[in-house]
Amino acid sequence: MQASFEEYVVTRGPTLLRFAYLLCGDRHLAEDLVQEVLVRAHRRWARIELDEPTAYLRTALVRAHLSWRRRRSSSEQVSADLPEPAAGPDFAERQAVRDELWTLLATLPKAQRTVLVLRYFEDLDVRQTAAVLGCKESTARVHAARGLAALRRNIRTTTIGETR
Amino acid sequence: MNLDEELRDTFRFRAASAPDGNTLLIAVRDRSHRADVRRRWFVVMAGLIAVATTVTVAAVRPFAAPAPQPPTTPGPTPTPTPSLPPGTVPIVLAAANISLPAFPFTPGWVPAGLGPRWTGIVGPEARLGYGYGGPKLLSLAVDTVPYDYDWEGSGQTTTAQIGKYSATVRHGTTDSGGPLFGVSWQIDDGRWLTVQSFEIPFTDTIQFARDLRPEPLSASEMPFTLALAPQGFALSLVDPYGLCLAPPTWPPQRRTSLGLCVSVSNNEYQFQPRVDTPVLMAGLVGLIQRGKSGLTLRLELADGRMLQVSTHDEYDTQQYVHISDADLERFVEGVTAR
Numbered sequence: 001m002q003a004s005f006e007e008y009v010v011t012r013g014p015t016l017l018r019f020a021y022l023l024c025g026d027r028h029l030a031e032d033l034v035q036e037v038l039v040r041a042h043r044r045w046a047r048i049e050l051d052e053p054t055a056y057l058r059t060a061l062v063r064a065h066l067s068w069r070r071r072r073s074s075s076e077q078v079s080a081d082l083p084e085p086a087a088g089p090d091f092a093e094r095q096a097v098r099d100e101l102w103t104l105l106a107t108l109p110k111a112q113r114t115v116l117v118l119r120y121f122e123d124l125d126v127r128q129t130a131a132v133l134g135c136k137e138s139t140a141r142v143h144a145a146r147g148l149a150a151l152r153r154n155i156r157t158t159t160i161g162e163t164r
Numbered sequence: 165m166n167l168d169e170e171l172r173d174t175f176r177f178r179a180a181s182a183p184d185g186n187t188l189l190i191a192v193r194d195r196s197h198r199a200d201v202r203r204r205w206f207v208v209m210a211g212l213i214a215v216a217t218t219v220t221v222a223a224v225r226p227f228a229a230p231a232p233q234p235p236t237t238p239g240p241t242p243t244p245t246p247s248l249p250p251g252t253v254p255i256v257l258a259a260a261n262i263s264l265p266a267f268p269f270t271p272g273w274v275p276a277g278l279g280p281r282w283t284g285i286v287g288p289e290a291r292l293g294y295g296y297g298g299p300k301l302l303s304l305a306v307d308t309v310p311y312d313y314d315w316e317g318s319g320q321t322t323t324a325q326i327g328k329y330s331a332t333v334r335h336g337t338t339d340s341g342g343p344l345f346g347v348s349w350q351i352d353d354g355r356w357l358t359v360q361s362f363e364i365p366f367t368d369t370i371q372f373a374r375d376l377r378p379e380p381l382s383a384s385e386m387p388f389t390l391a392l393a394p395q396g397f398a399l400s401l402v403d404p405y406g407l408c409l410a411p412p413t414w415p416p417q418r419r420t421s422l423g424l425c426v427s428v429s430n431n432e433y434q435f436q437p438r439v440d441t442p443v444l445m446a447g448l449v450g451l452i453q454r455g456k457s458g459l460t461l462r463l464e465l466a467d468g469r470m471l472q473v474s475t476h477d478e479y480d481t482q483q484y485v486h487i488s489d490a491d492l493e494r495f496v497e498g499v500t501a502r
Contacts, residue, residue, distance in 0.1 A: 009192055014185040021182035022175055031183050031191070038192045094173075097165075101174045120168065121175040136421075141314040152167060 005045045008053060009038060016057060022117045023065045025106050037061050058122070059132045066110055066133075104151050112147030115140055248486050249457055253411050255424060255475075255487040257494060260393035262409075264383035264402060267292045268306055269357070272375030275368040278302055282384045284402035287416035292381065293404070299340070301362040302372060311348055311358035326373050338362050345369045387428040388471070391498030394424050394485070405429040406472075414483050423485050425474045428465070428501050446496040457484050461492065465501050473499075 013034070020030035037060045041048055048056050105113050111133070118124045118132060130140040165173065267283040267290055274281075279295030293303040305311050317336035324331045324347060331349035338344045342363035347370065350356050357376070361369040387405065397409035400416070406427025414422060440451040443461065448471070450463035458475035465471055473496060475485050487495065 006189060009189045013188040014182075017185050017188065018179040018182040022179060027181075027183050031188070034188065035191050035195050038188075039195045042192070042196055097170055098174045098177050101170060102178055105174075116171060117175065120171040121179065138314055142312075145314050148167060151171075155167075 004049055005042055008049070012054060012057075013038075015054075016061065019058060019117070019122070020061050020065070022121055023061065023114055025102070025113075033061060033064055037064055059134075062114055062118070062132050063134065066114065100155060101151065104154050107154075108147050108150055109143075112143045112150070115143040116147050119144060249484050252484040252486050255394040255397075255485050255491060257392040257491050258395035260390040260498070262390065262393060262399065262407070264386070264407075265290070265399070266380040266382055268378065268380060269304065269376045270379040270381045271304075271372060272377055273371055275300075275302065275364055275372060280384075280404075282404040283381060284384075284404070285399060286401055286403075287422075291403075299342075299363050301360070302364055302369070303360050304372075304376070305356075305358045305360075307356055307358075308354060310350075310356050311346070313346055315344065315346075317344070317346070324370055324373075326370070331373065333366075347373050349373075385502070387469075388426070388499050388501045390426070390495075391500070392495050394487075397423060401425070403427075410483070410485070421474075422483055423475070424487065424495075425472075426495075426499065427472045428469050428499075429472070430469055445493055446499075448496075458486075459492075461496070463496065467501075469501065471496070471499060471501065 016034045016038075017030055020033045021027060024030055024033065037057060041053075041057060041060065105116070108116075114133065115129055118129045124132065126137050126140050126144075129144075130137040133140060133143075264283075265285060269292070271292070274294065278300055282293050284291045284293070289305050289307040291303060291305055293301070295301050313334065315336060317334045320335040322333045322335070324333050326347070326349050329349040329351060331347050334346035334348070336344035336346075340363075343361070343366065345361045345364075345366055346358060347360075348356060348358040357373075359369060359373045361372075383402075384404070386402075386407065394409050396412070398412040399407055400410035400414070400422040401408040406425065406429075408421045408423050408425040410423025439453045439455075441453070443450055443452040443463075445452075445461070445463060448463040448465065450461060450471075452462075453460045460472065460474040463471045463473075473492065475487055
């Protein structure tokens with residue numbers, strides 16, 4: 001393998017895994033996705049690294065994720081293997097909101113969830129999001145609006161309920 | 165916290181529990197090696213099969229009857245049937261006979277400073293717009309169902325009187341901080357009218373809505389003409405840049421382009437080496453992208469605009485059409501940009 005590719009995998013791999021995990025909500029599937037996309041990218045690395053490898057791989061991850069049929073049924077529990085809880089009186093409440101949102105995100109169609117991850121985790125605007133998805137800006141906006149509406153409709157936690 | 169902040173917080177928090185990537189490089193090396201082995205095996209097998217086929221054909225051909233030649237009559241080229249998604253509708257080209265639908269309402273007054281007018285449809289929804297792509301936008305949608313907004317407002321809604329009807333006004337802010345309004349009301353025959361304005365004062369938005377007359381407005385001109393079109397297909401989308409034609413039996417979609425789409429625009433497109441193949445078609449250079457569910461062809465016109473033909477440019481429908489390479493070229497040859 002080329003040294004530059006290996007260096008990229010070591011330095012940027014964790015970032016790709018975080019992104020993939022948020023897209024699919026499953027650690028094993030995220031690893032599978034990232035590995036497959038990197039293997040494919042390796043064959044064309046000489047060309048990819050000249051441009052913007054991270055943007056390229058982000059797009060490749062999204063498209064691979066959207067086109068994959070679920071290969072395994074995940075039995076992953078939402079609360080498993082989470083970061084160590086921080087102390088504080090609000091933590092339980094904060095954690096309840098995060099848990100509920102995470103659970104609700106899992107019920108959204110893939111495209112809606114993907115748009116929300118791109119918007120709120122990757123901080124992409126509508127134009128960039130549409131480019132990653134390979135769709136029109138209006139379609140990306142619709143996915144975002146519908147995803148957010150579904151979350152608002154179903155959330156039960158008080159703090160968010162107040163902002164409806 | 166509001167929902168936006170909660171989502172950012174949730175994603176940040178959950179990202180911390182993603183796999184750490186300590187074994188990623190080893191896994192990628194291993195997978196890459198296995199993929200190489202598999203590829204070499206396929207190459208060897210393909211070579212063996214090719215040799216076997218050549219030998220068999222060479223041995224059989226001297227004794228076989230001459231194969232019948234296909235008729236060379238002009239007209240639609242039979243569509244080959246490679247492995248296509250189930251339910252794919254093959255395109256058969258015929259002389260184009262497309263009449264663009266008139267818009268059912270005519271504005272009596274339009275705010276100053278807007279871009280050119282266009283009319284269109286998105287499935288069953290009729291659209292009238294001004295200033296497509298510009299900072300100031302004004303549009304009117306007419307449909308049998310309430311408008312499904314694709315923007316989030318501030319949460320504030322008010323009411324306004326449009327003639328004898330009471331309208332709901334949705335308030336929001338554009339990306340650049342300007343006013344954003346959605347005014348929606350239902351008329352006596354059950355249809356819903358929705359005026360949306362971007363960067364236009366509220367009083368102007370309301371005046372535009374109040375001065376609408378229920379008289380047909382002739383369709384705006386396409387930026388091209390077509391000599392050929394898929395036989396039996398109907399318009400599924402018309403916008404300022406182009407149109408889509410789809411089998412009339414397909415359920416109408418209000419958000420998605422369906423079927424064979426063609427457009428001429430100033431859109432720039434960046435070459436994507438992973439998926440784009442350079443192509444020369446009808447004397448024009450461009451790029452073609454082929455996928456399991458369809459293709460997207462982009463050709464550069466002499467004036468710098470881009471002609472795009474696609475058979476599936478959205479990933480979230482399961483309705484496909486197929487056009488053969490020969491018919492795609494015939495179709496493109498029949499497009500005349502204005």
